[in-house]
Amino acid sequence: MQNSKVFKNSNLPYLELRYIKEISQCEKMHLHEELTITALKEGSLNITFNDSFKILNPNEIAIINSNIIHNATLNSKSVKDGYVLYIDKNYLKSLNLGISLDYIFLKDDKKSFINLCEILLAEDVSLLEKEELFVEFCLSTFSFKENIEEVEKNSLSIKIKNYLDENFLEDIILEDISKEFNISVVHLIRVFKKEFGLAIHSYIINKKVHRAKELLNSKLPIIEVALQSGFFDQSHLNRSFKRVFQLTPKEFQKNIFS
Numbered sequence: 438m439q440n441s442k443v444f445k446n447s448n449l450p451y452l453e454l455r456y457i458k459e460i461s462q463c464e465k466m467h468l469h470e471e472l473t474i475t476a477l478k479e480g481s482l483n484i485t486f487n488d489s490f491k492i493l494n495p496n497e498i499a500i501i502n503s504n505i506i507h508n509a510t511l512n513s514k515s516v517k518d519g520y521v522l523y524i525d526k527n528y529l530k531s532l533n534l535g536i537s538l539d540y541i542f543l544k545d546d547k548k549s550f551i552n553l554c555e556i557l558l559a560e561d562v563s564l565l566e567k568e569e570l571f572v573e574f575c576l577s578t579f580s581f582k583e584n585i586e587e588v589e590k591n592s593l594s595i596k597i598k599n600y601l602d603e604n605f606l607e608d609i610i611l612e613d614i615s616k617e618f619n620i621s622v623v624h625l626i627r628v629f630k631k632e633f634g635l636a637i638h639s640y641i642i643n644k645k646v647h648r649a650k651e652l653l654n655s656k657l658p659i660i661e662v663a664l665q666s667g668f669f670d671q672s673h674l675n676r677s678f679k680r681v682f683q684l685t686p687k688e689f690q691k692n693i694f695s
Contacts, residue, residue, distance in 0.1 A: 444557045448610055451528035454557045460516040466508045471523040475499040476550050480516030482509045498546040520554040532623050534579050561669050566638035568611050572622055594632035605644040606667045646681045649674055653690045
């Protein structure tokens, strides 16, 4: 990975991610307007607040509320692979998670945050998948309660599925779908996954893979199949296709026409 990298997209204006390979001292006390989440892979940091400090170790995350004055200094000689996610607090409030968002520190994340960061930085992952994984991370990190009526869930989930079946080749994001059905993004994710057992982006990938399988029967070049079935490139198709069918598109096509 590069020495530094930033993920920022105008379609997801409420989040920004920064990756730094070699972490240096940040001795000056400062604050952020956004809620920030920090993690690192190697070494440890001292995070100092006005009247206390915490040590951030690998596999832990520091959640610092907006406008909390703090700094970060090295607690070991080498501190590497740092991730800082900035989240608009108003966006979190809009999810109606039923939380105060007054966190200062939370430990033991079991690498789920770093996994999210690596997916956000990946160039071969769709914006929809990034958005959905981000929201799911928020749901698992910031506890909340939400009741879903069974009758509503069943009818709504089928409508969502039909919408995805018609639009899976389009460059859609969760907000597009939630607006279509006049529901929140949180409600959308929970209703669909509860009914079908799949995340929305996984369902779409599955649809694209089966679309590619149909196109492979026509002797189209695999790169053309990849593009016509909504994948970034041939390697993206290869990975997704093999996960579903246990063989590559080339192997599949070769077996058909051998």
